[in-house]
Amino acid sequence: KLDSDQLIIDAGQKQFGATNCSSCGMVYSADIPEDNFQHTQFHQRFLDSIKYVGWKKERVVAEFWDGKIILVLPDDPKYAVKKAEDVRRIADNELGFQQVTLGRPTQAKTFLFINTDRLVVGCLVAEPIRQAYRVLEQPDENKDMTKDDFMERHRAWCCSTVPEQALCGISRIWVFSLARRQGIATRMLDTVRSTFMYGSYLTKQEIAFSDPTPDGKLFATKYCNT
Ligand code: ACO
Numbered sequence: 160k161l162d163s164d165q166l167i168i169d170a171g172q173k174q175f176g177a178t179n180c181s182s183c184g185m186v187y188s189a190d191i192p193e194d195n196f197q198h199t200q201f202h203q204r205f206l207d208s209i210k211y212v213g214w215k216k217e218r219v220v221a222e223f224w225d226g227k228i229i230l231v232l233p234d235d236p237k238y239a240v241k242k243a244e245d246v247r248r249i250a251d252n253e254l255g256f257q258q259v260t261l262g263r264p265t266q267a268k269t270f271l272f273i274n275t276d277r278l279v280v281g282c283l284v285a286e287p288i289r290q291a292y293r294v295l296e297q298p299d300e301n302k303d304m305t306k307d308d309f310m311e312r313h314r315a316w317c318c319s320t321v322p323e324q325a326l327c328g329i330s331r332i333w334v335f336s337l338a339r340r341q342g343i344a345t346r347m348l349d350t351v352r353s354t355f356m357y358g359s360y361l362t363k364q365e366i367a368f369s370d371p372t373p374d375g376k377l378f379a380t381k382y383c384n385t
């Protein structure tokens with residue numbers, strides 16, 4: 160029978176535990192060669208993907224003391240579309256989505272939050288929709304979550320069967336792990352509501368989240384009730 164002491168001896172380690180890289184946010188065990196290798200592989204690719212060099216023509220839709228939000232549209236110059244895709248791939252990877260295809264790629268609007276270190280720390284993809292199914296409240300979930308609850312955690316959310324009118328679907332929302340709980344997702348959504356349809360400010364009922372993750376659901380519940 161293996162216990163944790165046994166594991167430490169077997170791997171010949173002095174230290175055993177998780178390290179959280181302060182640049183890319185990956186959690187890994189520095190003492191495990193395979194983990195180290197995976198981190199090295201991930202680290203540079205990730206930082207390259209979120210690095211933002213600045214464009215001559217960028218569509219700034221909001222500005223804050225700690226960053227700005229730019230909007231990328233499908234017909235924008237190739238470098239802009241590519242950056243949006245790179246960041247979306249990072250987000251999809253974390254969300255466990257397999258491919259990068261969007262529902263209606265020609266109408267997708269990608270909002271990127273750029274921080275003062277010139278990193279893309281937030282990404283939101285919004286698409287026009289006609290109707291949506293409200294996610295029904297499920298009591299007592301996410302409480303005392305253990306690793307064994309993984310399957311439970313990934314089950315489909317229970318949705319209402321009655322479609323409701325909505326105008327804007329949020330198909331992806333992602334914030335860099337080291338930049339969470341700073342209101343970045345909130346500010347991206349506020350910006351979507353004010354810019355998505357020319358001349359009108361969308362209500363919280365007119366936006367809908369597709370397939371929210373547990374994080375996404377906690378955020379959406381908070382956002383929609385405040
Ligand atoms: N747990 C509990 N409450 C939360 C969480 C959380 N993980 N995240 C947000 N909230 C609530 C809080 O009340 C928070 O306010 P507070 O910090 O003052 O308490 C409020 O929502 C606002 O949060 P923000 O700071 O605006 O959200 P953030 O910038 O951290 O981004 C997000 C939230 C996008 C869900 C982020 O955690 C993330 O990227 N997670 C991984 C990817 C993911 O799951 N995305 C959602 C997928 S669903 C979809 O794409 C349709």
Ligand code: ZN
Nearest residue numbers: 180183184202
């Ligand atoms: Zn790293």
